Amino acid sequence: MTDSSRSFGDQFGYFGTSLLRLFDAETAHRLTILAVRTGLALFPAPTPPERLAVRAFGLRFPSPIGLSAGFDKNAEVPQQMLRLGFGFVEVGTITPKPQTGNPRPRIFRLPQDGAVINRLGFNNQGLEAARARLTARTFRGIVAVNVGANKDAADPVADYATCIGALAPLADMLVLNISSPNTPGLRDLQMGTRLDALLAAATAARKATRTNPPILVKIAPDLTEGDITTIVDAAISGGADGLVVGNTTVALRDTLRSEHRGEKGGLSGRPLLARSTEVLGQAYRAAGGRLTLVGVGGIASGADAYAKIRAGATLVELYTALVYEGPGLVGRIQSELAELLARDGHASVTDAVGAAWR
Numbered sequence: 001m002t003d004s005s006r007s008f009g010d011q012f013g014y015f016g017t018s019l020l021r022l023f024d025a026e027t028a029h030r031l032t033i034l035a036v037r038t039g040l041a042l043f044p045a046p047t048p049p050e051r052l053a054v055r056a057f058g059l060r061f062p063s064p065i066g067l068s069a070g071f072d073k074n075a076e077v078p079q080q081m082l083r084l085g086f087g088f089v090e091v092g093t094i095t096p097k098p099q100t101g102n103p104r105p106r107i108f109r110l111p112q113d114g115a116v117i118n119r120l121g122f123n124n125q126g127l128e129a130a131r132a133r134l135t136a137r138t139f140r141g142i143v144a145v146n147v148g149a150n151k152d153a154a155d156p157v158a159d160y161a162t163c164i165g166a167l168a169p170l171a172d173m174l175v176l177n178i179s180s181p182n183t184p185g186l187r188d189l190q191m192g193t194r195l196d197a198l199l200a201a202a203t204a205a206r207k208a209t210r211t212n213p214p215i216l217v218k219i220a221p222d223l224t225e226g227d228i229t230t231i232v233d234a235a236i237s238g239g240a241d242g243l244v245v246g247n248t249t250v251a252l253r254d255t256l257r258s259e260h261r262g263e264k265g266g267l268s269g270r271p272l273l274a275r276s277t278e279v280l281g282q283a284y285r286a287a288g289g290r291l292t293l294v295g296v297g298g299i300a301s302g303a304d305a306y307a308k309i310r311a312g313a314t315l316v317e318l319y320t321a322l323v324y325e326g327p328g329l330v331g332r333i334q335s336e337l338a339e340l341l342a343r344d345g346h347a348s349v350t351d352a353v354g355a356a357w358r
């Protein structure tokens, strides 16, 4: 897009985004949250085209484009992010106790690759801070709450149950994050019997709250097709409602060109698009309609979102592209997606889900 074809909001967002690059990635992110919280960085978002409305988990999403976890770890700005035009916002990852995460620097921009590497390690203010903010919520709009385990948890499964016990009544959706590469051992929860035990504890904790938000499991893109089949079976038999596919990758380093390509942590953004969409398609075929899938990884355009929907996603989310493109991105993706659906004769998003396999 040329500068002259950008709207005022876009230009301002683009200017702000460029300005923020003067800071290290983590400081820039903190400034963004502050600016959004105080209303400095808000633009009226265009209403999503009617064709983009989606029904899933008994909820009506005005658009299938959501904000992925990690942007608003402490549930500080869900309302403001919904106003940017997102159809839903996922806050977290929230752990029972506050924790500081890994030493800085721990977020790296890879501009030539349209990517980010992070090794934050679940820095967050903990359950009580998030609970207080979500309790005070007065706005409408769908908020998913992503939960995890503290780094020093003696029993990680119990940490998920603790979070669900406190947050299920405040969440429209719950996401169990068992795929961050930055908490040692966390990804092992994806395997067979560990996932069975996690889902048993999670569904029991939810039941005790007498509320019933859907439970989704967020998985890594670094799994074999065999792993995915096992996870899908365990998710279905354990009572999960869906999967978020997926988190950052510890692989795919060979193609990177930017200075920070060798940093340890999880890679997100453009290089993740193809792989995460492939894993999503495998999960879709394995689930055979028994789970609702959320596609995440490398989305930066309407065509990217459409590819995820065609591969099997009912909803999609993004984070990294927002760092590079600024707030005008959401409206742009929505109009591009609506055009692609119309071009291919799909009356709705739901109509296009899994179309790649038909």
Ligand SMILES: Cc1cc2nc3c(=O)[nH]c(=O)nc-3n(C[C@H](O)[C@H](O)[C@H](O)COP(=O)(O)O)c2cc1C
Pocket: 068, 069, 070, 071, 073, 092, 093, 107, 116, 118, 120, 122, 146, 177, 180, 218, 246, 247, 248, 267, 268, 269, 270, 272, 296, 297, 298, 299, 317, 318, 319, 320, 321
């Ligand atoms: C800086 C940063 C922090 C993140 N923190 C979390 C997190 O706390 N919990 C989580 O489930 N995913 C987290 N993610 C992963 C994103 O939610 C998403 O799954 C991943 O970045 C792929 O999407 P993207 O390519 O659109 O960024 C984080 C990603 C980034 C870049």
